[in-house]
Amino acid sequence: MKFSCLIVFFSLFSSAIFATEKATDCILSAQITEQHYQNSKEPGLWHFLHLELLELLATTADCKLQLVKVPWSRGLSMLQEGQLDLMMTMSKSPERELFADFIGSHYVEEAVLVLHKDYQIKTQTLSDIKLLPGQIGVLREAFYGEEYQRLQQNPDFAKKLLDANTISHKLGFLERNRVLGVIEDRAQYQEWAKKHPDIARLYSEHLVVNRNPVYFAASRSGMTQQQRDHLRQSWAKVYGSEVHMAILAKYGWSLQLE
Numbered sequence: 478m479k480f481s482c483l484i485v486f487f488s489l490f491s492s493a494i495f496a497t498e499k500a501t502d503c504i505l506s507a508q509i510t511e512q513h514y515q516n517s518k519e520p521g522l523w524h525f526l527h528l529e530l531l532e533l534l535a536t537t538a539d540c541k542l543q544l545v546k547v548p549w550s551r552g553l554s555m556l557q558e559g560q561l562d563l564m565m566t567m568s569k570s571p572e573r574e575l576f577a578d579f580i581g582s583h584y585v586e587e588a589v590l591v592l593h594k595d596y597q598i599k600t601q602t603l604s605d606i607k608l609l610p611g612q613i614g615v616l617r618e619a620f621y622g623e624e625y626q627r628l629q630q631n632p633d634f635a636k637k638l639l640d641a642n643t644i645s646h647k648l649g650f651l652e653r654n655r656v657l658g659v660i661e662d663r664a665q666y667q668e669w670a671k672k673h674p675d676i677a678r679l680y681s682e683h684l685v686v687n688r689n690p691v692y693f694a695a696s697r698s699g700m701t702q703q704q705r706d707h708l709r710q711s712w713a714k715v716y717g718s719e720v721h722m723a724i725l726a727k728y729g730w731s732l733q734l735e
Contacts, residue, residue, distance in 0.1 A: 503540035505708075507531050507563040508552035510643045526728040527565060530583050533720065534563075534693060538711035548642035550617040559699030563708075567694040568620040568687075576697050578705045581712035582690035583721075584730040588621050591651075591666050592658035592683040603686060604628055612639040614650040614659035621660055622687030651676055660686055664729055 509527065535542045545552075545561060555561035557576040566586065569579055592600060596609055603624060606613055617640040620626070628634045639656055641647035648669050650656040658680060659666070670677035693712060695705045715721050717732065725732055 503538065504543050505535050505538070505540040505562050506543040506545050507535075507565070508547055508549075508555070508561055509544045510546070510548065510645070526724065526730060529724045529727075530721075531563075531565060533715055533724065534708065534712050537715050538708055548617075549619070550642060553618050556694065556696045557698070559696050562696055562699055564694050566691045568689055568691055570620050570626075573620070573694070577694035578697050578700075578709075579692040580695050580705060580709040581716055582692045583712075583716075584691060584725055584732055585688065586691045587663045587688045588660055588686040589663045589666065589682045590658060590660055590684040590686055591680050593680055596657055597681070597683050600683065603684060604631075604634065606637050607631065607633040609637055609657055611657040612637050612655070614639050614641055614647040614656045616641055616644065616647055616660075619660075620687075622689070625660075625686060651680065658683070667729075 510524070531542055531544075545555075547555065547561075552561060552564050556564050564577075565583060567573065567577065567579065568586070590600075590603065590606075590613070592613075599605065599608060606628075615621070615638050629638070639650060641650065644661070644665060647659055647661065648666075651659060652673065661669075663682060666682065670680075693708070695708055697705075700708075722732065
């Protein structure tokens with residue numbers, strides 16, 4: 478695999494290792510955001526959920542994790558270039574499948590439009606965002622469903638979107654009154670709202686934008702088919718298992734579409 482200067486160069490997942498012994502030399506580089514480096518030890522935070530799921534996959538595959546701290550959009554570029562092995566919470570799209578192998582889903586993500594209560598009566602559909610007197614915070618390069626993608630092609634809609642590089646950056650827009658709302662995973666927003674009740678009283682979940690499984694995505698250019706299949710088979714062993722379900726239950730996420 479190829480790695481950038483942020484990553485130590487390793488020769489991973491050799492055929493001999495897979496064929497004859499445990500992959501004790503396997504190093505799996507995975508993207509994370511700065512949330513994982515917070516000092517808080519409070520249970521229930523979504524970023525610890527991501528770490529536990531990554532560790533479950535790596536342990537099952539007999540690999541060691543190498544966490545690479547980069548923003549989401551940069552992580553996508555690195556995955557496409559083969560400089561990063563793995564990303565998670567990835568929604569499938571035809572464009573992404575050109576460079577990412579979706580090796581297995583790990584939970585269901587429900588993206589909602591969180592909107593200032595003063596503007597909800599005027600926003601009955603997602604397209605009504607273009608009528609708002611302010612912007613909506615979104616994650617750069619995020620996939621929020623086919624309707625959202627279609628609406629992005631409308632200049633009047635697109636100019637109402639304010640890109641953020643990370644989830645904390647996006648939710649920070651609310652704290653600084655830079656936006657009228659955000660599109661965010663329901664569980665992540667609810668976690669944020671617990672910590673900012675005074676600000677959260679001004680906003681509420683208004684529309685469901687998209688609901689779909691999200692996946693571990695492995696780099697097609699950075700990993701061989703055999704390596705990706707090994708990860709796919711490893712995750713299949715624990716998908717829906719007691720340990721997987723216990724991790725999701727611990728943090729309040731779901732494995733099923735409701």
